[in-house]
Amino acid sequence: MAVFGGILLFLSIIALILFLVLSVVSLIKRNGKMKRNLKIAASAFGAIIVSFVIIGASPDSGTESTTPKKEKLSSEQIAQQKAENERKAKAKAEAEAKIKAEEAAKAKAEAERKAKEKAQKFANAKPIDYPHLKKNPDRYKGQFVKYTGEIIQIMEDDNYSNxxxxxxxxxxxxxYDDVIFVEYPDVTDYVEGDVVSVWGEITGDYSYTSQAGWDISIPGMLAEKVSK
Structure with missing residues (x-):
């Protein structure tokens, strides 16, 4: 139908032009054929309109749908697609497992490094000669030291010991004149008279008032470890 409409449109346009020209010629020559030529031209114009209607109504005219048709997959294609999805899922799981393993290895290495540094720090800790420490405790603030001595007083409150x-x-x-005041963020099983070793940082001068009302200043220490 679209082809027929196209042919009809082409012929109608030619006829319209031809008989319009003949009508003008008839008008000039006054041969009495102008009215007939105009009728034929009008018919050609009507045929043009009919041609457009035929072309528009043709089932193969217009814009074809651009939506791609979904092809039905064969069993082999479905199996291949499933295998590909499984491969991608496996690769993703392996990548995630690798990242977790690397993070765990880094965390382990960091923990081992810190443990080694701590062990080295404890091994290298030494006491400061007490007369020098007593003279100016603030001078040694922050130094990591080790002292061994006798507990002459111990007080505990919740999870803290003085x-x-x-x-x-x-x-x-x-x-008993050469005393340091040790703060320890934990409790112990030790009592007065026990000989213990303490590791920690010098905190500077520690001042307190004795039961007799005396103001006393002694070197202070924040312990990380208390042990016999």
């Missing part, structure tokens, strides 16, 4: 330790040993035992 310990006074005599750290200078002489022929009679430990000198």
């Amino acid at each position: 310990i006074r330790i005599a750290v200078t040993k002489d022929s009679y035992g430990y000198n």
Whole structure:
């Protein structure tokens, strides 16, 4: 139908032009054929309109749908697609597992490094000569040290301990005049009279008022470890 409409349109346009020209010629020559030529031209114009109607009504005219038809997959294609999806899922899982393993390895290495540094720090810790420490505790603030001495007083509150330790040993035992004040963020099983070792940082001068009302200043220490 579209082809027929196209042919009809082409012929109608030619006829319209031809008989319009003949009508003009007839008007000039006054041969009496102008009215007939105009009727034929009008018929050609009507045929043009009919041609457009035929072309528009043709089932193969117009714009074809651009939506692609969904092809039905064969069983082989479905199997291939499934295998590809499984391969991608496996690759993703392996990549995630690799990342987790690397993170775990880094965390383990970091923990081992810190543990090694801590062990080295404890191994290298040494006491500061008490007369020098007593003279100016703030000078040694932040230094990591180790002292061994006798507990002359220990007080605990919840998960915190305050310990006074005599750290200078002489022929009679430990000198109660050479004392450091140790703060320890935990409780222990130790009591007065026990000899213990403490590791930690010097915090500077520690001042307190004794039961007798005396203002006393001694070196302070924040312990990380208390052990026999």
